[in-house]
Every structure is written in C-alpha cells, then in structure tokens.
Amino acid sequence: MENKMIEKCPICNGKMYVSVLKCKECGIEIKGEFPISQGGASALPLEQEDLAFVMLFLKHEGNMTKMAQELGKSFYDIRTQVREINRKMDNEKEENKMRIVESLEINEKEEKPSSIIIRKMNERNGTAFCKMLKGDEIEIRLTEKGVHPVSFPGFVCEWEIFDAIMEKAKELGGKMYRGDAGAQGGAKIGSRELPVDSIDGFISLRYYGKQVGDTTTRRSTYYAAILAWAGLCENCRSDGNGGYILV
Structure with missing residues (x-):
C-alpha cells in the first residue's frame, strides 16, 4: 500500500526526507537523504541521463558486466559512473553508499x-x-x-x-x-x-x-x-x- 507523503514531522514540525528508496521487483535499496518530491518530480537530485543509468542499474541488479555490454562501454566506465552518481547524491561517506554495491559483490562472485x-x-x-x-x-x-x-x-x-x-x-x-x-x-x-x-x-x-x-x-x-x-x-x-x- 502506498501512503501519502508527510512533509513535516508531526512531533517537532521539522522537515521530513526520504531515507530509503526500494525496488519492488528485485528488493534493491538505495540509502541517502532524498527530498520529498513535489508535483511528481524525481526525488533523486540527478539529471535525466543519470536517472536512466540508475534504472538500468536496477534492471541488471547491479551487474556492471551486463551494463557494460548493453551500453557498449567498459567495466571501468560503468564503475566510474556509479561513483559519480554517488557523489552527486552525497553518498560518498562509507556508511551512506548505495546498498546496490552489495549486489555487485554478489554478482562478481557468480562469474567464472x-x-x-x-x-x-x-x-x-x-x-x-x-x-x-x-x-x-x-x-x-x-x-x-x-x-x-x-x-x-x-x-x-x-x-x-x-x-x-x-x-x-x-x-x-x-x-x-x-x-x-x-x-x-x-x-x-x-x-x-x-x-x-x-x-x-x-x-x-x-x-x-x-x-x-x-x-x-x-x-x-x-x-x-x-x-x-x-x-x-x-x-x-x-x-x-x-x-x-x-x-
């Protein structure tokens, strides 16, 4: 069930934010501090190109090898773009990094x-x-x-x-x-x-x-x-x- 967004804390009246984004299909979670969207705008502080990249990331469940094949890029290029998106989302601190990195490690282990x-x-x-x-x-x-x-x-x-x-x-x-x-x-x-x-x-x-x-x-x-x-x-x-x- 989807609930209506609450913009202010009912206790202290402080500004609320979204701390976790989760994919219903594969269960991958992205942690951070995302502003509550207004008028249907994206809650992620990213350009359209970066959003498309994140969607592809979720589609392949963090498997950068498959992403590289689909985009015609090297594994290094994909890894660099992931880090750049993390930087834009202010997720550079270790405790705030995208949890999808966990799936990358799993996918690497699944390769020969x-x-x-x-x-x-x-x-x-x-x-x-x-x-x-x-x-x-x-x-x-x-x-x-x-x-x-x-x-x-x-x-x-x-x-x-x-x-x-x-x-x-x-x-x-x-x-x-x-x-x-x-x-x-x-x-x-x-x-x-x-x-x-x-x-x-x-x-x-x-x-x-x-x-x-x-x-x-x-x-x-x-x-x-x-x-x-x-x-x-x-x-x-x-x-x-x-x-x-x-x-």
Missing part, C-alpha cells in the same frame, strides 16, 4: 573465476603486476589462452585451469595445498610431498599429461598468485604441511 581475471586484466589494458607470496612483484600479461607470467618464458596460466582449481578447492572444503615445494624438489605425484589433490598434482594429472608417480613442473605458484591478485582466494604460507590457498 576466469571471467573475473579477464575483466580485471582488461581494466588494466592487458598488463598488470602481481605480488608473489614472498612479496616480490611479477609482470603478467593477458593472452587469448590465459595469463602469461613474463618471468616464466613460454608458460601461460590457462583459463580452464583457473576455473578447475577454484572448483576443486571448493570440493576440498575451501582449502587446497599448492604442492609447489614438492614439485620444485622433484617429488613424485601421489607422494606425501605432492598429493594428487594439491594444485600441482591435480593440474598435472588433468591438464599436463602426467601420471601418478611422475615428477612435474612447479606451476601452482603462479596460478595461486594470480587468483589471489584477482581477489578470488587467499594465498597462504605453509601451515606445516605446505603452502595453500583458501577460497
């Missing part, structure tokens, strides 16, 4: 890990610097096949493998050992030092043509670092059984 990495690399024009576990940074470059760590000539971390690692880590309860120390030290796949469900053991068996009992190349260091750079996991030092990722 590889899609998120592609988007983040595109935002940086295909080149970025990724921090390794020891603190040093390496240059990474976007390729059609995956992400190329410049310090590892000829090697590309492949899109399909990023997705498979994340899926396997979730199957393991969110924690997956890298196996990098074992691989680097010449341990055999399936041994205590290089389990089949470690990153290096798992991807070597599934994607790099290895079998249980073989040795393999250390690749997990790069996959784990790039996944952590993209915000998809936490890359952790050894807990006594080896380094690992948490998702």
Whole structure:
C-alpha cells in the first residue's frame, strides 16, 4: 500500500526526507537523504541521463558486466559512473553508499573465476603486476589462452585451469595445498610431498599429461598468485604441511 507523503514531522514540525528508496521487483535499496518530491518530480537530485543509468542499474541488479555490454562501454566506465552518481547524491561517506554495491559483490562472485581475471586484466589494458607470496612483484600479461607470467618464458596460466582449481578447492572444503615445494624438489605425484589433490598434482594429472608417480613442473605458484591478485582466494604460507590457498 502506498501512503501519502508527510512533509513535516508531526512531533517537532521539522522537515521530513526520504531515507530509503526500494525496488519492488528485485528488493534493491538505495540509502541517502532524498527530498520529498513535489508535483511528481524525481526525488533523486540527478539529471535525466543519470536517472536512466540508475534504472538500468536496477534492471541488471547491479551487474556492471551486463551494463557494460548493453551500453557498449567498459567495466571501468560503468564503475566510474556509479561513483559519480554517488557523489552527486552525497553518498560518498562509507556508511551512506548505495546498498546496490552489495549486489555487485554478489554478482562478481557468480562469474567464472576466469571471467573475473579477464575483466580485471582488461581494466588494466592487458598488463598488470602481481605480488608473489614472498612479496616480490611479477609482470603478467593477458593472452587469448590465459595469463602469461613474463618471468616464466613460454608458460601461460590457462583459463580452464583457473576455473578447475577454484572448483576443486571448493570440493576440498575451501582449502587446497599448492604442492609447489614438492614439485620444485622433484617429488613424485601421489607422494606425501605432492598429493594428487594439491594444485600441482591435480593440474598435472588433468591438464599436463602426467601420471601418478611422475615428477612435474612447479606451476601452482603462479596460478595461486594470480587468483589471489584477482581477489578470488587467499594465498597462504605453509601451515606445516605446505603452502595453500583458501577460497
């Protein structure tokens, strides 16, 4: 039921304002201090173009990737416009930010890990610097096949493998050992030092043509670092059984 607007407080006679705007369809809420509209005018202090953008934002439930596709803009352009609208609405304080940002985070999590990495690399024009576990940074470059760590000539971390690692880590309860120390030290796949469900053991068996009992190349260091750079996991030092990722 829609109620008639009350412009003044019935207790102190102070000026009333709208503090929450809510979409009936998807439930998204926008918090702020909006003046009560007069004569059907918009309660949002925005130009028509910005209002159309907000409507599109609600339509896609905060999924900026879909908005970018519909408008023919980059993800960075959409994110910039969201921030500009927040500024116009005086929502720059953290506690007043549009609550639709919460849905953005959810939508990002719904994307494939590889899609998120592609988007983040595109935002940086295909080149970025990724921090390794020891603190040093390496240059990474976007390729059609995956992400190329410049310090590892000829090697590309492949899109399909990023997705498979994340899926396997979730199957393991969110924690997956890298196996990098074992691989680097010449341990055999399936041994205590290089389990089949470690990153290096798992991807070597599934994607790099290895079998249980073989040795393999250390690749997990790069996959784990790039996944952590993209915000998809936490890359952790050894807990006594080896380094690992948490998702």
